[in-house]
Ligand code: FES
C-alpha cells in the first residue's frame with residue numbers, strides 16, 4: 001500500500017506522468033469499492049443502501065458529502081437523491097457524513113488533464129479515465145473546481161434509485177404483492193388499493209436485504225424536483241440567524257484562542273514579550289506555536305485584545321519584501337528555462353507577426369485575497385485516544401491527515417465534523433488554521449479549543465490568488481485578427497497550495513494560463529506559452545483559480561486586436577469560434593443585450609468570453625462615463641452547463657460570480673511592503689457594494705454534452721468585459737487590475 | 747451591568763470597552779449577529795438598539811443604551827418577520843453569513859421608510875457587504891418586504 005500511496009500522491013492533478021502512475025495500479029485497485037462509512041456506526045434495523053442513504057424506524061437521512069460554502073449543494077445533492085428515492089423536501093434530514101474514500105470525487109480530475117474541455121479524442125478521454133481512477137484509489141474526497149454537480153449527477157440519483165428499489169423489494173416480501181405492482185411516492189411504497197408502507201416502517205425489513213443494484217434512472221422528462229426552482233434547505237436557517245456556522249459552535253468546557261503568526265508568511269518568530277498581555281482580564285495562557293503565538297482566554301475578544309498587546313520580533317519573509325520586486329521576478333520569468341508548457345502552437349506566429357498591423361501589449365493581474373465573510377475558525381479537542389475537529393473545510397480527508405500529523409495520532413483517530421461555511425472562494429482549501437488549532441489543543445489535551453481568526457489575521461494569512469503578467473503580440477489584416485502570440489508568467493498556484501497539503505505535484509501547471517489556452521477559438525496563428533515564475537508569496541486557488549487572471553489577459557488582448565482590425569467585438573469572436581456550444585453562448589449574449597443597438601452618449605459596451613471548468617461563458621457589460629467616474633449599468637451573461645439542476649440557485653450563483661469578478665477587478669489587490677500584506681481589512685479590499693451593483697440578466701443554456709458546475713465559471717469573463725466596456729466608453733485601455741488605479745468608479 | 751436582549755434581561759460583568767457583538771456571541775451565546783470585520787465595514791454584526799440598526803462591533807458595553815434586538819428576536823422560523831419572509835421568498839442567501847446583518851439593516855430601514863425608492867434602498871443597504879454577491883436579490887427582497895409591510 002505504501003507504494004500505491006506514493007504514486008497516487010505524486011500524480012495528483014497533473015498531466016503527462018499520470019498515465020504511467022495509473023497503469024501501475026492495475027484495474028483491481030481502481031475497481032475495488034471503498035468501504036461504506038455508514039456501516040461502521042450502524043445499529044441493527046438500520047437500512048443502509050449505499051454511502052448516501054440511511055433509513056431507520058424514525059427517519060430518513062441523506063448524506064451530502066460535498067461541503068456547502070454558499071453554493072447550495074446540500075440542497076442540490078439531496079435533490080438528486082430525493083428525485084429517485086421519491087421523498088420530498090421536509091421528509092428527510094441531511095448530514096455531511098464522515099470523511100471517507102467512498103466519497104471520492106469522480107469529476108475533479110477533469111481540469112487536471114492537459115486537454116481542452118472540448119477535446120473528446122481517445123487520448124483525452126483515456127487520460128480523464130485514468131485520472132478519475134487515481135482519485136478513486138486515493139479516496140480523494142473534496143469540493144472544488146466547480147465539480148460537485150458533475151460528480152454527483154449520476155451517482156446520487158443512482159443511490160436514490162437503489163434505495164427505492166430495495167425498499168420496494170422489502171415491501172413486496174412483507175405484503176406478498178409482486179414488485180411490479182408497487183409504486184413509490186412521498187417517502188412510502190404505495191400498495192394497490194390505496195395502502196402504503198412508509199420507508200421508515202420498511203427499514204428493518206430492508207436492512208437484511210442485499211441492495212437491488214439493477215436500476216434504471218428516470219428520464220429527465222419525468223423529473224418532479226430537478227430542473228425546477230426549489231427552496232434551498234438552508235434558506236430558512238440563513239434568513240433567521242438560526243443556522244450555525246463553525247464560528248457559532250461551542251463545545252462543553254471550551255476555551256477561546258486567538259493567534260498572531262508572523263505576518264511575513266512563513267517567517268520565523270525570533271522573540272516576543274507578553275508580560276502586559278498576560279495580566280489582561282480573562283487571559284488563561286499565552287504560548288509560542290509554530291511561527292507565532294497563541295493566546296488562550298475565556299472569550300474571543302479578550303484573546304484578540306491580548307494578542308494585540310504582545311510585542312513581537314519577527315524573522316524576515318522567505319520571499320521579496322517589496323511588491324515591486326514581486327513584479328520584477330515575474331517579469332523576468334519569460335525565459336526558455338522557465339517555460340512551463342507551450343499549450344498552443346497553431347500556424348506560424350513568428351512568420352506572420354511582422355510588419356504592418358502588429359500590436360504589442362502587456363497585462364497584469366495582481367494578488368487578491370479570498371476574504372470570505374466568516375473568518376477562518378476551528379474547534380479542536382485532543383485526548384490521548386482521539387482528536388475531534390469542528391470546522392468547515394473542502395478537503396476533509398487531507399485535513400485528518402494533517403491534523404493527525406500535528407497531534408501524533410493516526411488519521412483514523414481524527415473525527416471531523418464538517419459545518420456550513422460562511423464563504424470560501426478557495427480559502428477553506430487551506431490548512432494552516434487547523435494545524436494551529438490542533439497544535440494549541442494538543443498542548444491542552446482534554447480541553448476543547450476554539451480558534452477564531454481576527455479579520456486582520458485572516459487577511460495577513462489569506463494565501464492570495466497568484467499574480468501574473470501576460471505579454472501579447474498580434475497581427476490584424478483585412479479587418480480580421482490573424483495572429484496572436486501570448487505568453488503568461490506566474491508562480492505556480494497549484495505547486496504552492498499543494499506543498500502546504502503535502503502533495504508534491506510534478507508536471508506543468510495548467511492554471512498559470514487557464515482561461516487563455518483552452519478557449520475553443522480557431523485562430524490561424526496562435527501560440528500560447530506559460531512560464532513558471534519562481535515561488536514568491538505563498539498563493540492559493542481563488543475562485544476560478546487561473547482563469548480570472550489569464551482570461552483577463554487573453555480576452556483583453558484579443559479585444560485590442562479586434563478593435564485594431566476595425567471588426568465588431570462579438571462578430572469577430574463568433575467568426576473565430578470553433579465550438580458550436582460556445583458559439584451559441586456568444587450568439588445568445590448578443591441577442592440578449594441587443595448588441596449593436598444605439599447607446600446613450602458616454603455609454604459603452606464590452607464583451608468577453610472565457611471558458612473555465614468546461615463551461616463556456618460570455619458576458620456583455622455596459623458602462624456609462626459619469627462626471628465622477630464609471631458607472632456599471634448592466635451585465636448580460638450566457639453560459640452553458642449542459643443541464644441546470646435548480647434555476648433559482650443557478651441564477652443566484654451566476655450573478656454572484658459576476659459581482660465577485662467585477663468587484664475585485666475594480667478595487668482589490670494585495671500588495672506587500674516589508675514582507676507583509678498592506679491590506680488588513682475590507683476598507684482596503686472592498687469589492688463591489690450594493691449601490692454599484694449593475695442589473696444582471698442571466699441565461700443558462702443546455703446544449704453541452706456533459707453536466708458542469710457553475711460556482712466559478714461566471715467570474716473570469718467579468719473583468720475583461722468591464723475593461724473592454726470602459727475602453728468602448730472612454731477610449732482608455734486598462735491593462736492591469738485593479739482598474740481603480742486608472743479610473744474612478746461611482 | 748444589566749442588558750435586555752430580545753426581551754430577556756441579562757446580568758453581565760464585562761470590561762467597559764467590550765463590544766456588544768462579543769457580549770452577545772461569547773458571553774450570552776446569541777450567535778445570529780456575526781463577526782465579519784470588527785471595524786464597521788461589513789455590517790454582519792448589525793443589531794437593533796431601540797429599533798435602530800447599529801453595528802454591534804462598534805458599541806462598547808459602557809455605551810449600551812436601550813433594548814437590544816438581534817435577528818433571533820426579530821422573528822423565528824415559524825413566525826417570520828416580513829423582511830425575513832421576503833428573504834425566504836427570494837432565496838437571497840448564498841453562504842448566508844452576511845444575511846443576519848442585511849435583514850436587520852433592512853428591517854430598521856423599512857421601519858422608518860416603508861415606501862423607499864430604488865436610490866433609497868441602495869443607499870440604505872450599501873454599508874452591508876456581501877462577499878457572495880447577493881445584491882440583486884437583496885434589492886428585490888427589500889421591495890417585497892416594503893410592499894408586504896405597507897399592506898399589513
Ligand atoms: S463586524 Fe461589525 S461591521 Fe463588520
Ligand code: FES
Nearest residue numbers: 841842876877878
Ligand atoms: S451570502 Fe455570503 S456573504 Fe452574503
